[in-house]
Amino acid sequence: MKKHYMFTPGPTMVPPEVLMAEAAPMIHHRTPQFSQILCEATDALKELFGTARDVYVISGSGTAAMEAAIANTCSPGDKAVCVVGGKFGERWAELCKAYGCEVSVVETEWGSSPTVEEVRGALEAAGDARVLCVTHSETSTGALTDLEAMAALTCTSSTLLVVDSITGVGVHPVKMDQWGIDVVVSGSQKGLMMPPGLAFIAASERAWKAVEASTSPRYYLDLRAMKKNLAKKTTPYTPAVSLVRGLHKALEMMREEGLDSVYARHELMARAARGAAEALGLKLLAENPVNGVTTVCAPEGIDTGKLTKLTRDAYGITLAGGQGHLKGKIFRIGHMGYVSPEDMLVAVSAVERALKEMGYEFEFGAGVAAAQKVLFG
Amino acid sequence: MKKHYMFTPGPTMVPPEVLMAEAAPMIHHRTPQFSQILCEATDALKELFGTARDVYVISGSGTAAMEAAIANTCSPGDKAVCVVGGKFGERWAELCKAYGCEVSVVETEWGSSPTVEEVRGALEAAGDARVLCVTHSETSTGALTDLEAMAALTCTSSTLLVVDSITGVGVHPVKMDQWGIDVVVSGSQKGLMMPPGLAFIAASERAWKAVEASTSPRYYLDLRAMKKNLAKKTTPYTPAVSLVRGLHKALEMMREEGLDSVYARHELMARAARGAAEALGLKLLAENPVNGVTTVCAPEGIDTGKLTKLTRDAYGITLAGGQGHLKGKIFRIGHMGYVSPEDMLVAVSAVERALKEMGYEFEFGAGVAAAQKVLFG
Numbered sequence: 001m002k003k004h005y006m007f008t009p010g011p012t013m014v015p016p017e018v019l020m021a022e023a024a025p026m027i028h029h030r031t032p033q034f035s036q037i038l039c040e041a042t043d044a045l046k047e048l049f050g051t052a053r054d055v056y057v058i059s060g061s062g063t064a065a066m067e068a069a070i071a072n073t074c075s076p077g078d079k080a081v082c083v084v085g086g087k088f089g090e091r092w093a094e095l096c097k098a099y100g101c102e103v104s105v106v107e108t109e110w111g112s113s114p115t116v117e118e119v120r121g122a123l124e125a126a127g128d129a130r131v132l133c134v135t136h137s138e139t140s141t142g143a144l145t146d147l148e149a150m151a152a153l154t155c156t157s158s159t160l161l162v163v164d165s166i167t168g169v170g171v172h173p174v175k176m177d178q179w180g181i182d183v184v185v186s187g188s189q190k191g192l193m194m195p196p197g198l199a200f201i202a203a204s205e206r207a208w209k210a211v212e213a214s215t216s217p218r219y220y221l222d223l224r225a226m227k228k229n230l231a232k233k234t235t236p237y238t239p240a241v242s243l244v245r246g247l248h249k250a251l252e253m254m255r256e257e258g259l260d261s262v263y264a265r266h267e268l269m270a271r272a273a274r275g276a277a278e279a280l281g282l283k284l285l286a287e288n289p290v291n292g293v294t295t296v297c298a299p300e301g302i303d304t305g306k307l308t309k310l311t312r313d314a315y316g317i318t319l320a321g322g323q324g325h326l327k328g329k330i331f332r333i334g335h336m337g338y339v340s341p342e343d344m345l346v347a348v349s350a351v352e353r354a355l356k357e358m359g360y361e362f363e364f365g366a367g368v369a370a371a372q373k374v375l376f377g
Numbered sequence: 378m379k380k381h382y383m384f385t386p387g388p389t390m391v392p393p394e395v396l397m398a399e400a401a402p403m404i405h406h407r408t409p410q411f412s413q414i415l416c417e418a419t420d421a422l423k424e425l426f427g428t429a430r431d432v433y434v435i436s437g438s439g440t441a442a443m444e445a446a447i448a449n450t451c452s453p454g455d456k457a458v459c460v461v462g463g464k465f466g467e468r469w470a471e472l473c474k475a476y477g478c479e480v481s482v483v484e485t486e487w488g489s490s491p492t493v494e495e496v497r498g499a500l501e502a503a504g505d506a507r508v509l510c511v512t513h514s515e516t517s518t519g520a521l522t523d524l525e526a527m528a529a530l531t532c533t534s535s536t537l538l539v540v541d542s543i544t545g546v547g548v549h550p551v552k553m554d555q556w557g558i559d560v561v562v563s564g565s566q567k568g569l570m571m572p573p574g575l576a577f578i579a580a581s582e583r584a585w586k587a588v589e590a591s592t593s594p595r596y597y598l599d600l601r602a603m604k605k606n607l608a609k610k611t612t613p614y615t616p617a618v619s620l621v622r623g624l625h626k627a628l629e630m631m632r633e634e635g636l637d638s639v640y641a642r643h644e645l646m647a648r649a650a651r652g653a654a655e656a657l658g659l660k661l662l663a664e665n666p667v668n669g670v671t672t673v674c675a676p677e678g679i680d681t682g683k684l685t686k687l688t689r690d691a692y693g694i695t696l697a698g699g700q701g702h703l704k705g706k707i708f709r710i711g712h713m714g715y716v717s718p719e720d721m722l723v724a725v726s727a728v729e730r731a732l733k734e735m736g737y738e739f740e741f742g743a744g745v746a747a748a749q750k751v752l753f754g
Contacts, residue, residue, distance in 0.1 A: 004404075008405045010615065014403045019401075026389070026390055059437050059441075060441065062615070063613075063614040071594070099594045187615075195620075196616065197617030197620055217476045220444045221597075236440075237440040238573045239574075241566075241574075242574070
C-alpha cells in the first residue's frame with residue numbers, strides 16, 4: 001500500500017469535497033443555476049484579489065490570463081519593463097515580445113527579489129513604459145516581490161503595474177485596490193486548491209482605458225467580451241462548467257476557514273519547511289521567500305532530478321526539482337492549498353529518506369523534529 | 378423527486394465513469410503517468426479526426442481552438458473566405474477580422490448548407506484566399522456542411538480549408554487526411570461526452586507551412602509550442618489535468634463501443650427526433666440536418682424561449698432555444714454524446730407536454746410513439 005502525496009508548486013492536492021463538486025452531473029452554463037455559481041465565485045475572488053472590481057474567470061491555464069493581460073493592455077511598439085528573476089518572469093518578457101512590445105528586462109539573480117532602486121532605474125530608462133510586469137511569487141525560485149513597493153513606483157505615472165500572482169493569490173494577501181495594482185492574474189491549481197484549468201484576471205480603472213485603446217488582436221482572451229458578459233452573469237464562451245463548480249466549493253471552504261487563517265496556515269507551512277531545511281544543514285535559495293513553495297539548495301554531489309524521481313517513484317511522494325539553470329541543483333517543496341501541517345511531516349520525511357539513500361550525511365530525523373517544533377510546538 | 382436531463386447541444390450529459398475519472402486525486406502533469414494518459418488520448422483523437430497527424434489538446438473552450446486555427450495560419454492582410462449560415466459561422470468571420478484578415482463572407486440562409494457553387498464563386502472572387510473557414514455542423518441551425526466537397530475546392534489551390542467540427546467530431550465521421558482538410562478544431566463537451574474545458578486542433582502538412590509563416594501574435598495558442606511539447610509527451614503550459622483524465626476515459630468508452638457504432642447511434646437519435654417532430658406536425662429548420670442536434674420550428678404563436686424555460690423549470694428537462702434572429706422561433710434537441718435511445722423518449726415527451734401546456738393542438742403521444750418506432754421498431 002502506497003499513499004500518494006503531491007508537494008509540487010502546482011498542480012497541488014485537491015480536497016475530495018472539491019473533486020466531488022466537479023463530479024456532479026453536468027449543468028448548462030446559460031441557466032440561473034450556473035449564473036449563481038459563477039457570480040458567487042467571482043465575488044469571492046474579489047476578496048482574494050483585494051479589489052472591488054470584477055474578477056473574470058478564463059477557461060485555460062494561468063499563462064492564458066498572463067497573455068490576456070498583455071494582449072489587452074499593450075499595442076505593438078509599446079514599451080514594457082519586465083522583472084525577470086526566474087522562469088515566470090521570463091514568460092512575461094516572452095509574452096510582451098510576442099505582442100510586439102519593446103521590452104526592457106530587469107534581470108535579478110534567480111532567488112533574489114527585485115529592489116525598488118533597480119526597477120525605478122529601468123522605468124526611468126524606458127521613459128514611458130506602458131506596463132511594468134512583475135511576478136508576485138516566483139514559483140521557480142521561491143522569491144517574493146514586494147507588490148506594494150512596486151505599485152508605489154507606477155501609481156504616479158502612466159505605467160500600468162501588471163502582476164502574475166498565480167502562486168500568490170490565496171497564499172499571500174493581495175491588496176490590488178489599496179496598493180494600486182493595475183492588473184492581477186492568477187490560476188486555479190495553486191493556493192485555491194483546485195485542479196488546473198481556470199485562470200483569473202482583474203483590471204483597474206486606468207487599465208481598462210488601455211484595454212479600450214489596445215490594437216493587439218484578441219478574441220478568446222478579449223477582456224471587453226468578458227466584461228460585457230459578466231454584467232449579464234455569464235461568460236462569452238462555454239466555460240469549464242465542472243471546474244467552475246469546483247472553484248465555487250474551494251472558495252466556500254476558504255471563506256469558512258477565514259482568509260486570515262488561510263494566509264497564516266501558508267506561513268506556518270513555509271516556516272516548517274524552512275526550519276526543517278536548516279536542521280538538515282541545507283541552504284534556502286530565496287532571500288525573501290514566498291509562503292507557497294520552499295526552494296532548497298541541494299548538498300554538494302546530490303542531483304535533485306534523481307532525488308525527486310526517487311521520492312516520487314519509490315515513496316509515492318512528489319516534490320519538484322529545479323527549472324532552467326537550477327535543474328538538478330535545487331528541490332522545491334510546494335505547500336500551497338490543500339496541505340495540512342501533518343502533510344508537512346510527510347514531505348520532510350521523504351526528503352530525509354532520499355538524502356540518506358543518496359549518501360548525504362546528517363542526523364536522520366532532525367528535519368521532522370524541527371518541523372514538528374514549528375508546527376505543533 | 379425530479380430527475381434532470383440535459384438535451385442541449387453542448388454542454389451535454391457526461392457519463393458517471395468520466396466524472397469519476399475526473400474526480401480522481403490530482404497528479405502532476407510532468408510525470409510518466411500523465412504523459413501516458415495524454416498520449417493515449419491524443420492517439421485516440423487521431424482516429425476521430427481521421428488523421429495520422431498529431432492532435433493537440435488545448436485547455437480552453439472550442440473558441441480557443443478556433444482562434445488557434447486563425448492566429449496560427451493567417452497574417453494581417455490575408456484574405457479569408459468564411460461561410461456564414463449561423464452563429465458559429467459568424468464566429469469564424471469575427472475571428473478572421475480580429476486578426477486583420479480581409480474577410481469575404483459566403484452568406485447562406487440559416488438552416489441551409491452551403492453549396493459548392495457559391496463557395497467556389499467566393500473563392501474565385503477572392504482570388505488567393507489564405508483560408509476557407511467552414512462549420513461542419515452548425516449548432517445554431519442544425520445544418521450540415523459537406524466537408525469532402527469543400528475540400529475538393531481547396532486541395533488544388535493554396536487556400537487552406539479550416540473546419541470547425543466542434544459538434545461534428547464524434548458525431549459524424551471526419552476524414553481529415555483522406556478528404557484533404559487542412560485544419561480541424563473540436564471541443565470536449567459535445568460528441569465526446571465530456572464537460573467543457575478542452576479543445577482540440579490538428580493541422581495538415583501544408584497548414585504547418587502557414588503556421589511557420591504567420592506573423593500574428595500568439596503565445597498560449599501557439600501551435601509551434603504545442604508541437605514541440607507533444608513530441609516530449611507533454612504540453613507547453615499546465616493542462617487541465619482532471620479534464621484530460623476524463624477525456625482519456627471518454628475516448629476509451631467510445632473505442633469500446635466502436636466508432637461506427639458511435640456514428641450509427643447519433644444517426645438513430647437524430648432520426649428519432651426528426652420522426653417525432655414530423656408526427657407532431659412540426660417542421661425542421663435544416664434541409665440537410667446534422668446528427669448531433671435537431672432544430673425544430675415552433676408552431677405559430679409558440680415562443681420557444683418560454684417553451685424551453687417551461688421544460689427546464691417545471692420538468693427538469695433542458696432543451697435549447699434559438700440564437701440570433703431565430704430566438705423564440707426554434708427549439709433544439711441536442712442528442713450528442715451520452716444520450717441513450719431511452720433518453721430520446723424523455724426529450725420528446727417533454728416537448729409534447731410543453732406544447733400541450735402552451736396550447737398547441739396535436740395528438741398527445743404521437744411524438745413518443747413515432748420515436749419509439751424509429752428507435753426500437
